[in-house]
Amino acid sequence: MPRITVPQDHQADPFGFAARTHAVPIVSASSAFSAAVYRESGLSLREFEAARMRTAQINGCMVCKDFRADRDAPAVFSVAGDPNRKLVTDNGPAPDEAFYTAIEDWRDAKVFSARERLAIEFAERFGTEPQALAIDEDFWALMKAAFSDGEVVDLAYCTAAWVGLGRVAHVLGFDTVCLASAPASDASRH
Structure with a gap:
């Protein structure tokens, strides 16, 4: 349920309504x-999706958990x-789908590469314990051995977008409507 007043004729797209009527420059920048x-x-699609899905699970965003980049991103972001x-x-x-199902129990799952595991752990810790993540030298040694500096920055900014925008969608109750079928100009919010 949206946490802002959304007219009945806009209930199918509460984000689109908010984007057109409230904090328009800020919402536009977030999109x-x-x-x-x-x-x-530049991350591999599997690394990208591993980190994105772990973030979606932590945030609780229903739309983000149902989103599949391969299936949905072309309609939303092309x-x-x-x-x-x-x-x-x-x-x-x-x-x-076995990959997505395994993400919640990623430590025990056997379907992930070393880089995918690191991407998941990075996203999880970024979303739940950023202060500890920032000073964990053992973890950063593993990251530096597996990812270039550019890839680390890429992963960090992707995760920042998912954490922030996924939490906005969930907290404001915008995550109950499928975005993949919305027009690209209204749907760019994963």
Whole structure:
């Protein structure tokens, strides 16, 4: 249930209503940030989805948990008329549903590569214990051995977008409506 007043004729798209009527410049900037994450990330699609899904689980965002980048990102984040526009979906094979199911119990699951595990752990700790993450030298040694500095920055900003925007969607009650079928201009908020 939306935590702001949304007219009955806009109940199917509470985010779109809020984006058009409240804090428009801020919501517009957040949508651009979200779109940049899906259009510009250089992470493999599996690493990206591993971190994104763990963040969605922590945030509790229903839309984010149901979202699958391979299936949904092209409809939400593609730019009409620009066939050269890259999406994270171009960055390797898509995970299957067993992959998504295993993320919650990632420590015991056998389906993840070392980098995918690190991406999940990074996202989890970024979302739950950022102060401890910032000073965990053992973890950072593992990250530096597996990821380039550019990849670490990429993962950090992607995770920041998911943590912040996923929490906004969940806290304001915007996460009960499927965004994948919404127009790209209204749906860029994962």
